[in-house]
Amino acid sequence: MAATISVFERSPDGGRGLARDMGVRWALEEVGEPYTVRALSFADLKGEAHLARHPFGQIPTFEEAGLTLFESGAIVLHIAERHAGLLPAEADARMRAIAWMFSALSTIEPAIVEHSMALLFERDRPWHAERLPLLEDRVHARLAPLSRRLGGAEWLEGGFTAGDLMMVTVLRRLGRSGLLDAYPNLSAYVARGEARPAFVRAYAAQRALFTTASSY
Amino acid sequence: MAATISVFERSPDGGRGLARDMGVRWALEEVGEPYTVRALSFADLKGEAHLARHPFGQIPTFEEAGLTLFESGAIVLHIAERHAGLLPAEADARMRAIAWMFSALSTIEPAIVEHSMALLFERDRPWHAERLPLLEDRVHARLAPLSRRLGGAEWLEGGFTAGDLMMVTVLRRLGRSGLLDAYPNLSAYVARGEARPAFVRAYAAQRALFTTASSY
Numbered sequence: 001m002a003a004t005i006s007v008f009e010r011s012p013d014g015g016r017g018l019a020r021d022m023g024v025r026w027a028l029e030e031v032g033e034p035y036t037v038r039a040l041s042f043a044d045l046k047g048e049a050h051l052a053r054h055p056f057g058q059i060p061t062f063e064e065a066g067l068t069l070f071e072s073g074a075i076v077l078h079i080a081e082r083h084a085g086l087l088p089a090e091a092d093a094r095m096r097a098i099a100w101m102f103s104a105l106s107t108i109e110p111a112i113v114e115h116s117m118a119l120l121f122e123r124d125r126p127w128h129a130e131r132l133p134l135l136e137d138r139v140h141a142r143l144a145p146l147s148r149r150l151g152g153a154e155w156l157e158g159g160f161t162a163g164d165l166m167m168v169t170v171l172r173r174l175g176r177s178g179l180l181d182a183y184p185n186l187s188a189y190v191a192r193g194e195a196r197p198a199f200v201r202a203y204a205a206q207r208a209l210f211t212t213a214s215s216y
Numbered sequence: 217m218a219a220t221i222s223v224f225e226r227s228p229d230g231g232r233g234l235a236r237d238m239g240v241r242w243a244l245e246e247v248g249e250p251y252t253v254r255a256l257s258f259a260d261l262k263g264e265a266h267l268a269r270h271p272f273g274q275i276p277t278f279e280e281a282g283l284t285l286f287e288s289g290a291i292v293l294h295i296a297e298r299h300a301g302l303l304p305a306e307a308d309a310r311m312r313a314i315a316w317m318f319s320a321l322s323t324i325e326p327a328i329v330e331h332s333m334a335l336l337f338e339r340d341r342p343w344h345a346e347r348l349p350l351l352e353d354r355v356h357a358r359l360a361p362l363s364r365r366l367g368g369a370e371w372l373e374g375g376f377t378a379g380d381l382m383m384v385t386v387l388r389r390l391g392r393s394g395l396l397d398a399y400p401n402l403s404a405y406v407a408r409g410e411a412r413p414a415f416v417r418a419y420a421a422q423r424a425l426f427t428t429a430s431s432y
Contacts, residue, residue: 067312096285099290105322126343
């Protein structure tokens with residue numbers, strides 16, 4: 001039975017794959033698990049049916065057999081545990097890959113989201129110009145050590161893992177900010193992730209939905 | 217062989233158990249795993265020895281046999297996977313508990329940290345007074361649905377899990393802000409967590425370190 005994931009009906013990012021379903025789609029493509037999509041309007045997100053799936057009224061959710069999950073990190077971990085290809089078999093290496101998933105979502109992403117939210121919602125506030133360098137510093141305080149740790153390696157822990165999948169997904173949220181430009185190895189790391197056939201398929205799938213929707 | 221965790225030598229919170237080692241200590245106490253502590257100065261955190269353990273130069277880290285881990289979420293998950301008591305045995309219930317761990321760290325905590333960082337570091341900025349209600353709104357946008365989901369239940373998914381451990385740990389970071397007061401069921405939930413014997417032991421252990429240190 002195919003899994004169902006919930007996604008935005010209309011894309012706030014214009015189909016650039018920055019919404020939180022992207023990592024889940026990518027993981028499903030990496031392991032070759034088919035899935036169907038439930039596209040939700042912003043009104044649907046706050047409706048009782050969706051709140052039963054996701055207490056915070058967000059996307060993505062994941063449903064398969066009797067299981068309903070929210071939180072993209074948990075969904076990607078679930079997919080990675082059920083299929084080969086996203087987590088090392090050896091126990092310690094597996095935990096290190098999972099640590100990078102938590103790192104992406106709880107150490108790296110908050111600074112990136114705080115920066116992008118300020119650009120979206122505080123641009124017209126009187127403090128924006130003075131506060132922006134402070135937010136950029138917080139992003140660099142995450143990117144610089146990450147760049148140092150990655151060094152010249154291809155992925156964070158040997159072969160590609162769910163940790164890299166989550167980290168690349170999070171770094172892509174920097175979008176056109178230019179903040180990644182100071183770290184050529186991180187830019188190349190993101191590009192390596194985006195070049196994976198599974199990423200390309202996932203990106204095309206999310207984009208196709210919005211291309212169709214925008215022609216309504 | 218006992219695990220070693222790294223913690224702050226001096227407590228920025230004065231021993232109120234708000235640093236990120238608290239969840240790890242609590243998990244170790246819940247499962248009855250003994251551990252030793254490596255207390256680090258702020259200079260130690262940025263030294264090469266610690267950066268090898270933790271790329272971002274933070275606490276906590278966890279070392280046991282050949283494994284070194286960072287990220288409190290990953291460490292708590294590792295402990296929960298190796299010992300009974302923090303994750304349900306049934307596969308779907310186990311994943312739902314893990315989803316709450318991700319939710320605590322990646323949906324709830326960022327809003328709380330953004331709010332508390334503004335109180336710590338932007339209090340003297342000209343924008344602080346005008347911006348504070350905006351940050352409080354973001355915290356309430358997380359707490360209100362969490363309160364609704366918890367309802368009258370004791371814990372988030374049946375019995376106490378690592379998801380509750382992480383969620384209570386994160387909610388405690390609201391500290392004396394008063395933001396939790398609007399949600400009596402969440403306040404009671406946090407109090408239930410703090411009343412667990414394992415929490416009490418973990419709290420006393422982190423506090424003892426600082427009481428000793430402050431008498432140097």
